[in-house]
Amino acid sequence: MQIISTKQELLSIVEACKAQHQTIGLVPTMGALHQGHASLVTRSVKENDVTFVSVFVNPTQFNNKEDLVKYPRNAAADADLLQQLGVNYMFAPQPEEMYSDEEMNTTFRFDFAGLDAVMEGKMRPGHFNGVVQVVSRLFYLVRPNRAYFGEKDFQQLCIIHHMVERSSLKGTFGDLQIVDCPIYRGADGLALSSRNARLSEEERETAVNISRVLFLSRAWAKKYSVSEVQQMVVDTINSVPGLEVEYYEIVDRTTLQPTDTFAHAVGCVTVYCGPVRLIDNIQY
Numbered sequence: 001m002q003i004i005s006t007k008q009e010l011l012s013i014v015e016a017c018k019a020q021h022q023t024i025g026l027v028p029t030m031g032a033l034h035q036g037h038a039s040l041v042t043r044s045v046k047e048n049d050v051t052f053v054s055v056f057v058n059p060t061q062f063n064n065k066e067d068l069v070k071y072p073r074n075a076a077a078d079a080d081l082l083q084q085l086g087v088n089y090m091f092a093p094q095p096e097e098m099y100s101d102e103e104m105n106t107t108f109r110f111d112f113a114g115l116d117a118v119m120e121g122k123m124r125p126g127h128f129n130g131v132v133q134v135v136s137r138l139f140y141l142v143r144p145n146r147a148y149f150g151e152k153d154f155q156q157l158c159i160i161h162h163m164v165e166r167s168s169l170k171g172t173f174g175d176l177q178i179v180d181c182p183i184y185r186g187a188d189g190l191a192l193s194s195r196n197a198r199l200s201e202e203e204r205e206t207a208v209n210i211s212r213v214l215f216l217s218r219a220w221a222k223k224y225s226v227s228e229v230q231q232m233v234v235d236t237i238n239s240v241p242g243l244e245v246e247y248y249e250i251v252d253r254t255t256l257q258p259t260d261t262f263a264h265a266v267g268c269v270t271v272y273c274g275p276v277r278l279i280d281n282i283q284y
C-alpha cells in the first residue's frame with residue numbers, strides 16, 4: 001500500500017489508473033479506523049480494481065473546536081489495518097494541502113434542500129457544509145466509480161445522495177455510484193465509532209443501552225404510535241444513569257422530515273454518554 005499526502009501525487013496516480021481503465025473505489029474516513037470502517041473498505045476492495053481510502057480529520061466539519069482537538073487520531077495503526085485489508089492507496093493530507101486559508105475560514109455554500117435543517121444539521125450548524133466541501137473535493141480528486149458510506153451516519157448518507165443525484169452538482173461526478181453500507185455493531189450491539197475510544201470501560205457498558213433501546217423500539221412500533229415510541233425511547237435512554245438524549249427523531253428515510261408512520265421511517269438518536277457524543281439509528 002502506498003501512502004499519499006499531496007494532491008499532486010494523488011492526481012497523477014488517479015490519472016494512471018484511469019489510463020489503464022481500472023475501476024476506482026473510494027472510502028472517505030476521518031481515521032481512528034475500526035471494524036466498521038473495515039466493512040466498507042473490504043467491500044470496496046472486492047468490488048473495484050483499485051481502492052483509495054482517505055484518512056483526514058476534516059476541520060471544516062467541526063463546529064466545536066474542542067471536539068476537533070479531542071478527535072482520536074492513530075495514523076500508524078490506520079495504515080497497518082488498511083494494508084492488511086488490501087487497500088492500494090491511503091490518502092492522508094494535512095489540512096493546508098486540502099484548503100486555502102480562505103476555504104478554511106469561510107462556510108462552504110451548498111443547497112441542501114432542507115436536508116441539513118434537522119437533527120445533526122440543526123445541532124451542529126455548518127457541519128454538513130464541511131462534509132459536502134471535503135467529500136466533493138475528494139470526488140473531484142479521486143474520480144471514483146464507487147464511493148462507500150455507512151448508514152451509521154444516516155443523515156450524511158442522505159446528503160451525499162442528494163449531492164450526487166439531485167443538487168446542482170448532479171452529473172458532476174460522472175457515473176459515480178454511492179454505496180450504502182449497513183451499520184457495523186459490536187457483539188453487544190453498540191455501533192462502532194471512532195469516538196468509542198474516548199469511553200471509559202464503565203461508559204462503554206452504559207452506552208450499550210442506546211442500541212438495546214433502539215432494538216426494543218422496533219417491537220414497540222408494532223403496538224404504539226410514532227410519537228409514543230419517540231417518547232418511550234427518549235425516556236428509557238434518559239432513565240439510564242450516565243446517558244442523556246440530545247434528540248431522537250423518527251423521520252422519513254429520504255426527506256428526513258418528521259413522519260407519523262413507520263413505513264419508510266428511520267429513527268435517529270444522539271446521546272451523550274458522559275462527555276462523549278454518540279449517534280446511532282434504526283430502520284423500522
Ligand code: AMP
Pocket residue numbers: 028029030031036037039040148149150151152153181182183184185191192193194
Ligand atoms: P468517519 O471516520 O467516522 O467519518 O466514518 C467514515 C465512514 O465510515 C462513514 O461513511 C461512516 O458512516 C462509516 N462508518 C463509521 N462507523 C461505522 C459503522 N459502525 N458501521 C458502518 N459504517 C461506519
